[in-house]
Amino acid sequence: MSFFLKPLRVHLSADKKFHESLHNVLGFYPTNINLYKLAFRHSSAAQEIQKGIKDSNERLEFLGDSVIGTIVADYLFKKFPFKDEGFLTKLRSKMVSRNMHNQLALKLGLKTFIESNNNRFGSVPNSIYGDAYEALIGAIYLDKGFDFVQDYLLKRIINTHIDMDEIETKEIDFKSKFIEWVQKEKKEFSFETIENGVSSVDKQYLLHLIVETEIIGKAQHFSKKRAEQMVAEQACNVFGI
């Protein structure tokens, strides 16, 4: 009986076990299994297939990252009909952060599928999981089309694994917000540490944020990161970001 429940190719495939394990994780049968194999292959385990190009998951990651961004943009656009694009942009950057993708990869159980030779130091960097997650979404998109991957991402990932209340209330990263805006506007900018402004006694950082040729923000703090957030927040207020 079960023969009729699965596509014939699964029974004929030499990769029956991989196919079945993937079905357990994804909830559907892949059509082109090679795309999924590629999605899990970190560059450390890849072969050069032509001069300068390896059969790693990096190209799929490029594609998947973009597909996720669009599906999340659409989701937020419809979920928050009365919020402006600044709010949507901020929420999306939290939902598609590197950290979030690493976590999602682990929650989905992708770890066992990943091919890597990157563990010479006893552990692999976390980003390898997020990269594989993005590449997997790229593979599903190519294998099954946009509508399918959108449905999968909404039902099996966003609605199941992402806590939107937590995301909405998490502290705002003004620096990211500012940089996203300033790049979109194609303006010159720089975070400049003022050497003479740092007192040798209390060792606080004095930071200027310069946009085009104007000093937009000034802040002083023991933590350089905190000072950057402070000047970026000033800039967000100045430019109405």
Added chain:
Amino acid sequence: MSFFLKPLRVHLSADKKFHESLHNVLGFYPTNINLYKLAFRHSSAAQEIQKGIKDSNERLEFLGDSVIGTIVADYLFKKFPFKDEGFLTKLRSKMVSRNMHNQLALKLGLKTFIESNNNRFGSVPNSIYGDAYEALIGAIYLDKGFDFVQDYLLKRIINTHIDMDEIETKEIDFKSKFIEWVQKEKKEFSFETIENGVSSVDKQYLLHLIVETEIIGKAQHFSKKRAEQMVAEQACNVFGI
């Protein structure tokens, strides 16, 4: 006869003229005409529909920008099967630049549709055209779905109006490339102008590019922008970007 060639709603619509003009530009009949009206409404001509939110094209622009990014990613992925993701990223950023979107809006003839009160100084900023173009793509996506807008963008815009040979050979913007990478990697960075390093005689800028706490690039040039490109190129080489 022509009655049967157009959807009934076009004949019944009070916006028959807008519908017809849009059809001439797009080559298809919109289903939900209100989405397209919204796409052409710059915030300067928008009304507040609820506290803090206007009926401007900014939300559609957010969505459309992302949809274009995905369609272009897919296009490049398939067009260049033996190029790495660095190449694809670089080409995409040229294809979806603000400047490119402004040009495309004018080529498509969107200018006449735009609603704006932004011309108190006798001219509107060019970005208003690019914004409307992105919002239009967002509107088509919502109105007709991903497959339709993908087909439209490939046939009517990319293959018709974008010169891929020119895009491939245009000079590389190392600063954008570096910033894109450094943000993806979530590393701290700053372009720092070294005050004491600038000779008062020749007025060259001495620039350091700092990533985390390390000086990655040093350059000196009469143009600050050129010096930034130079340090960014050094960083691209160091990190293999």
